[in-house]
Amino acid sequence: MEAIAFYTFSFLTIAMFWIAVMSNQALYALSATAAGMIFISAFFFLLGADFLGALQIIVYTGAIMAIYAFGMMFFDTTRVVKERHRPPFLVMGLSILSAVLIVFIVSAPIISENIVAHHPVIEGIDNPQAIGVVLFTKYLIPFELAAVMLLVAMIAGIILAGKKMDRSLTLMRDEEIEIAQELQDSKRVSV
Amino acid sequence: MEWAFIAETIIKVLVVVLVFSALAGIGTYFERKVLAFMQRRLGPMHVGPFGLLQVAADGIKLFTKEDIIPTGVVKPIFKIAPVITAATAFMAAAAIPFWPEFTVPFTDYVVSPIISDLNIGVLYILSVMAIGLYGPLLGGMASNNKWSLISAARGASIFISYEVITGLSLLAPLMIVGSFSLLDFNAYQSAGVTDWIVWQQPVAFILFWIAAFAETGRTPFHLVANDHEIIDGFGTEYSGMRWGLFAIGEYANMFFLAFVMALIFLGGFGDGSVLGALGLLLKVSLIFFFFLWTRAAWPDVRPDQLMWLCWKVLMPLAIINIVITGFVLMF
Numbered sequence: 001m002e003a004i005a006f007y008t009f010s011f012l013t014i015a016m017f018w019i020a021v022m023s024n025q026a027l028y029a030l031s032a033t034a035a036g037m038i039f040i041s042a043f044f045f046l047l048g049a050d051f052l053g054a055l056q057i058i059v060y061t062g063a064i065m066a067i068y069a070f071g072m073m074f075f076d077t078t079r080v081v082k083e084r085h086r087p088p089f090l091v092m093g094l095s096i097l098s099a100v101l102i103v104f105i106v107s108a109p110i111i112s113e114n115i116v117a118h119h120p121v122i123e124g125i126d127n128p129q130a131i132g133v134v135l136f137t138k139y140l141i142p143f144e145l146a147a148v149m150l151l152v153a154m155i156a157g158i159i160l161a162g163k164k165m166d167r168s169l170t171l172m173r174d175e176e177i178e179i180a181q182e183l184q185d186s187k188r189v190s191v
Numbered sequence: 192m193e194w195a196f197i198a199e200t201i202i203k204v205l206v207v208v209l210v211f212s213a214l215a216g217i218g219t220y221f222e223r224k225v226l227a228f229m230q231r232r233l234g235p236m237h238v239g240p241f242g243l244l245q246v247a248a249d250g251i252k253l254f255t256k257e258d259i260i261p262t263g264v265v266k267p268i269f270k271i272a273p274v275i276t277a278a279t280a281f282m283a284a285a286a287i288p289f290w291p292e293f294t295v296p297f298t299d300y301v302v303s304p305i306i307s308d309l310n311i312g313v314l315y316i317l318s319v320m321a322i323g324l325y326g327p328l329l330g331g332m333a334s335n336n337k338w339s340l341i342s343a344a345r346g347a348s349i350f351i352s353y354e355v356i357t358g359l360s361l362l363a364p365l366m367i368v369g370s371f372s373l374l375d376f377n378a379y380q381s382a383g384v385t386d387w388i389v390w391q392q393p394v395a396f397i398l399f400w401i402a403a404f405a406e407t408g409r410t411p412f413h414l415v416a417n418d419h420e421i422i423d424g425f426g427t428e429y430s431g432m433r434w435g436l437f438a439i440g441e442y443a444n445m446f447f448l449a450f451v452m453a454l455i456f457l458g459g460f461g462d463g464s465v466l467g468a469l470g471l472l473l474k475v476s477l478i479f480f481f482f483l484w485t486r487a488a489w490p491d492v493r494p495d496q497l498m499w500l501c502w503k504v505l506m507p508l509a510i511i512n513i514v515i516t517g518f519v520l521m522f
Binding site for chain 1: 321
């Protein structure tokens with residue numbers, strides 16, 4: 001049962017990302033990436049890491065892909081993107097081959113030993129609790145560091161994006177917008 | 192045992208899908224009747240007694256209408272978008288307990304009417320409902336229609352606003368109960384009305400309620416299909432059952448969110464007696480009625496007003512609520 005699920009979802013994931021890379025239709029690529037992200041979460045569920053699986057869906061599919069979709073709206077997504085170069089199949093084949101080889105080289109010595117989890121799931125407690133236990137003991141410092149970095153990124157984002165937050169274009173009359181635009185243009189010229 | 196489990200799960204899935212598809216149709220009837228009552232009209236009256244068969248007439252119309260796929264749309268994406276909305280709405284229902292445990296009459300077979308009691312229940316429901324956004328988004332982008340595209344943009348702006356509020360407002364009750372499972376939430380409040388989480392977490396309840404309006408895209412946050420454009424936003428190019436799937440997804444989402452709110456904040460089905468179970472249905476109906484009442488009473492807000500509300504008012508409130516809850520739990 002588990003093997004069937006694993007191979008099905010690996011096939012689906014690879015197929016989705018294959019479409020994302022090979023398609024020259026922007027909307028196909030976007031939907032395929034989103035679907036691929038969802039299928040990846042299936043592996044977390046198969047391994048019993050339900051919490052990480054749900055987070056994978058929320059963060060990647062829900063948040064990041066939605067932002068991508070926002071950006072995609074500035075293009076005409078119904079047209080096919082004209083790519084000038086033909087995909088160089090030789091380079092592609094060789095790079096895929098070398099990537100597979102590197103995986104084999106790195107993973108061969110590990111496979112020969114029995115793989116043992118560093119922090120096996122503690123029996124008798126829920127999956128989200130187990131994550132909390134590990135996060136707040138073994139990985140406390142990386143966790144806090146990541147939190148601080150995210151806070152810094154958030155403040156930087158607000159400062160970069162919020163330069164004219166006090167001015168709402170929807171509340172201004174057309175003449176006011178034009179005057180503001182001209183002022184800005186004249187400043188740009190003088191600088 | 193194994194086969195009994197598989198058969199039981201399939202039956203549960205079928206029941207949920209059939210009941211809530213039908214409820215989506217009946218929901219439209221109640222919506223029209225309630226709106227009509229509040230606007231001093233009669234609403235649907237002609238088909239059947241009190242217009243009750245209007246649902247069947249609408250259903251037949253939707254099913255038999257030609258499924259038009261305009262030229263110039265991105266066909267596969269255009270076709271799959273409504274399916275995403277409907278499917279994710281029903282997938283979210285997998286972790287919702289609709290009724291307390293009961294034994295099948297004349298046997299000793301115990302049925303627990305939840306399809307799968309995941310240990311990440313609430314998180315699963317939120318994440319799957321979050322994927323539902325892709326229906327309007329992809330539908331609008333694939334439609335090759337400027338209004339649909341703008342509607343999809345509004346949908347994305349709603350989404351990035353409410354998602355944070357939903358998560359943060361649920362954190363405080365989660366901290367109190369210490370579990371993601373809706374069954375545990377129910378067990379925590381099973382002693383009686385005084386144990387309902389809404390008394391401990393009124394702020395979280397109201398925040399989640401507001402976010403639920405944005406999540407289902409109901410008035411006052413009915414921005415996805417902006418009514419004063421007279422067309423149906425992302426659904427402009429859709430016809431027949433594909434449009435119907437969008438509607439079913441929207442109404443099913445309303446019912447499921449009403450169940451989630453009743454289970455998390457309003458005591459769920461209580462001690463598990465039949466009376467408690469009927470109480471759950473009553474609470475769900477009241478929340479559903481409130482969705483309709485709001486639609487009759489309030490105008491829509493603009494997207495920038497929604498984002499202002501979510502990011503500048505509701506999010507700080509939610510975070511303050513979490514901090515206070517944390518302090519109270521700690522000391």
